[in-house]
Amino acid sequence: DAPPLIDGEDSRKGKAVTKELDEWKALLPHVDVGLLHGRMSSEEKEAVMKDFRANRISVLVATTVVEVGVDVPNATVMIINNAESFGLSQLHQLRGRIGRGAHKSYCILMTEARPEEEQWEKLHIVETTANGFDLAEQDLKLRGPGDVLGTSQSGLKGVRFEEWLLDARLIHRGRELAEAILAEDPNLESAKYRPLRFLLENGEEKRVTG
Incomplete structure (x- = not known):
């Protein structure tokens, strides 16, 4: 379960993950329910995930911290x-956390959007498109290049990305380079890719806890 908020930070959208945890515990008193969010320490996160992998936790209530690095x-x-x-690419990343084993898996999208609204169309795209790159292109078309990188990225002031984000050739080339890097060093552990790993981890931490 992936609500986007912690401790009621924004009452306009979503339920706080801590409140959601209490509700799932009440609904499923016969199983162990765990909690995972970005404000937990690395040790706490790893302990929760260890229990989840070992089936000591049957239901995991989490924020989007589960988007990457969870297997x-x-x-x-x-x-x-x-x-x-959520954006299309983020929804695709989230659903990619399930279906990684031999068993049939299901991703259920809960929404208050109505069929006549644009948000409903976005969810329909997720429902009917499995290719992550196709979804990323659709995401770009729907949200526009100004929103792709978010509004709080550090180190990007004064830099405009609109032109190259709309160039499909550059997007394809970027994908090829990313796939080559992951094939060579999937965990970005070598000295050559250590700066990239730092940027990714630092940016993820800011996005989750900021």
């Missing part, structure tokens, strides 16, 4: 609350 083959069902508040 649990026995995870088969994901419920995404307020799915309309």
